[in-house]
Amino acid sequence: MRSLLQQASPVLPVVVIEDSAHAVPLASALCEGGLTVIEITLRTDAALEAIRQIRQALPQLQVGVGTLTHARQLPAILDAGACFAVSPGFSSELAAATRAAGLPWLPGVQTPSEVMQALNAGFDCLKLFPASLTQLDTLAGPFPTVGFCPTGGINDSNLQQYLQRPTVLCCGGSWLVPPALQAAQDWNAICILASRAVELARGEHRC
């Protein structure tokens, strides 16, 4: 998971997609804006079909699944072709199941105990959810080698502050793919949001 995020542009769009027909134009806009990794959350019925279509149309993109909360979701995720999975929290069940499936997994954490659980299970690349600069700095003390992907509450105005932190691998967020722009099929506006994020990230990212 670490190498996947290190190779990526340091911004991970968290997509909630309502219509799978929007998947390819949306992903193309993000790609044109300079992003290389996309997370499609399992919060809508369109998610798996969206992943399938993006994988077929844009094989250069790394497309993963988000909001993975239970191992029973894995067969359908693998069948759709997801390259990685992201969860809002950590569970031993998902640690074992994603490892058995060979699917790179980014589990969510918030507290030192959760970081320790994840490390003990062999995961050192973690989503800090919800994101907080204070929590990130606090966790960097005892866990300086953990790579974090803060997500939740990140946008253009605080992205650079997060990316300046040495333990941050990348930042995730939905601000790049607002539901209103998706509904309006304003792919150009989404491309501009992605380009702006890439521009902000340039020069600020050290991992």
Ligand code: 3PG
């Ligand atoms: C997530 O699932 O990662 C978060 O809901 C994204 O948070 P954001 O909408 O504040 O970016």
